[in-house]
Amino acid sequence: MSVPRFWRKQPHRYNLLGTKCETCGSYFFPPRTLCPTCRRNGNVVEYKFKGTGKVVTYSIVRTASSPYDLEAPFPVAIIELDEGTRMTAPVVCGLDEIYIGMPVKQTFRKIVADGESGTIVYGTKFVPDK
């Protein structure tokens, strides 16, 4: 697993640090440096998302590749953050708890580890916002 590639996006994964185009008001998570609407005319700056949103669609992953298979079955969802932008993330909850429209909030979890001796990638998953 690439050390620099995962390190580079740590603050973004940990803290939902994305970007925002000040020119047109679009929010981006994952972060984009180029706004699709304004392109080179857009003024894109860093933006930290609030961390709350709702489930737009979801699935339960039952067959996964190693090492995610150890955690299967687990829910994954496309989540619409309060700011309007959408992202993909696992949701930590019972398999029959999740539903379209469910309010969720961010949580800090282990995403994947590079075996027993490699680095561990941490990031943001979501839990029900009761």
Add this chain to the structure above:
Amino acid sequence: MVGIITYGAYIPRFRIKTEEIARVWGANGKEIAAGLGVMEKSVPDLDEDTITISVSAARNALLKRDVNPDDIGAIYVGSESHPYAVKPTAVTVGEAIGATPVMTAADYEFACKAGTAGIQTCMGLVKSGMIKCGLAIGTDIAQGAPGDALEYTAAAGGAGFFIGNDDVIAEINHTCSFTTDTPDFWRREGQAYPRHGGRFSGEPAYFKHIQGAAKMMLEQMGTKPSDYDHAIFHQPNAKFPRNVSKMLGFTSEQIKPGLAVPTLGNTYSGAVPVGLSATLDVAKPGDRIFVTSYGSGAGSDAFDITVTDAIETEIDRKASPSVADMLSDKVYLDYAQYAKHKGKIVMQS
């Protein structure tokens, strides 16, 4: 006066009952639960570890009260279960709360008192003016070898305290420690599970050091147990803190709010921090709190704390879950699921 600016705890959702563990090893679960005073313990989720719990505890503290990340000058995380033997938990916590890069950090190990050692360090840095605010966390995903007595109580959880000078919600009037070289419980480098000296972990270890530090504190502060509203002692089970508090002259009422072990288990470095968190969850301005942690190896850190008005005016305790909230939010596992969660099943390498 140096003290606590804000605090937060985190306890994973999963639980396993003492009786369920006993069932697997052919032991009498009811007897064991009664003897230890521990009914069930917390179990981490598959994607939780000491780092994720520490981050959640720190963030729960920040939900109760804003702290300017630029003011955080130091982070110490005490644990026996840091995910890395080399690469500190503290830096990931720092990154996850926006405190990096202008800060110092390190991980501590001193069995179950590594978290309180961090509090002492932060106190020193704040009192000396070297930093404005420091974060001390005690967290563990405690390991107990299958079939060993420790398996009934080794649990997962943690709590963190932001230490500073301004508008503290609780003043730390004094701290003192009693430390010796006592091999009551240890884990050699590379070993998966700790070992312990059996009954040796009682009188010459836990009781000697807690009483050593506690008596020193009472003497140095010129106080009696009845001067305090609450007391928190290290809680490897419910029996030890009940006994040592009685020996010292504290009542069961005093230790009640800070005694989480009956339904949490022993979160090792998280034990006293979680107990202190639970106490702060219900404390009133003016309450005086007596704390004595214990870490095998061995040592005890004692603290004399006075809750201020700021606990009602400067922080919103309801902004993140209380220890009681988290203890009641639970999902039970059977032993097989528990073993999977704790990595006790030998997998294909």
Add this chain to the structure above:
Amino acid sequence: MRDVAVIGIGLTEFGEKWDTSFRSLCVEAGSKALEDANLDGDQIDEMFVGNMSGGRFVLQEHIGALISDYSGLASTTHIPSTRTEAACASGGLAFRQAVTCVASGMQDIVIAAGVEKMTDVGGGETTDTLAGAADREWEGIYGVTFPSLYAMIAKDYMHRYGLTREQLAQVAVKNHYNGARNPIAQFRKEISLDTVMNSTLVADPLRLMDCSPVTDGAAAVIVCPLERAKEFTDTPIKVLATTQATDTLALHDRRDISTLDATVAAGNRAFDMAKLERKDIDFVEVHDCFTIAELCAIEDLGFCKKGEAGRLTEEGYTALNGDLPINPSGGLKSCGHPVGATGVKQVCEIVEQLRGEASGRQVDGAEIGMSHNVGGTGATVVCNIFGRV
């Protein structure tokens, strides 16, 4: 811009081909295409090879040169050879590049091939490799598998349009019926609705029988200027349109989760280019990597309103003998899905149908056929329309 015609096609059997290597598969398909076109290798001017991941499946890059070499052309005629990649639309890209090359006047006789050898690695490696068709950084990292992405599309679709699980399953039943009549298909057995409904859950709500399989295979197609086609074949098939479009890589960035805007764009461009309307199309080979994908394709290509395709399938509208046969080849589900080859195989099927040579699964009165090839969850789409000369 010149008109282009297909003059030769070639396909290997699709399946788990333990005895056949990556390069052998491609050479086999290419040789068959040359046979079909009565051409000698010397006459090939240029080659395009669609392949998603030689680099992970067989640890091989530089595919263009590899295939040119093993076709005997690299050391002799030194033809230009290019590998094209757009995940599962790699084959579609190769075909469109070949057509553009001839249409522009740059070359005369160009071969477009597609190949994928997926069974040399274990299932876990395959799943992980296919996840590269989506956004590795922000979808794959979380353990989001490719099936779970289409499952999220299905969940959204079912929630909004009331599609039932049974209606979705009918897509697989129909495609297996067709595939049972296709000699090169991986699965040549009809299946029942029960089989689909009771198959193992892969990613709710998609089950094993909603998913296209892991397949080895190759396909090749030769194109030339329409004006020269009769030199090589009595049954040239004219390329009426070849179009391509992109959309966001990650599903979460789409405008509408269960509408593939790239399909809409490429489809509209194709009808514009061919100067045709939806009603002119006699049958379509669509990209049914998962059953839900076929339903979205029918709608996004404009053949019916959003949310209607499930009912139409259930009513037999898209069956072999229906009003608009979809996937007469058996689709990806039954024929198999050697990722890089599919886009080219679709062209082969259409050509066979338009020649009247698809015995056992011939679409009656087939005059105009369309193909639809998708990369990832819809980040690339290639559409082609063909007509009898």
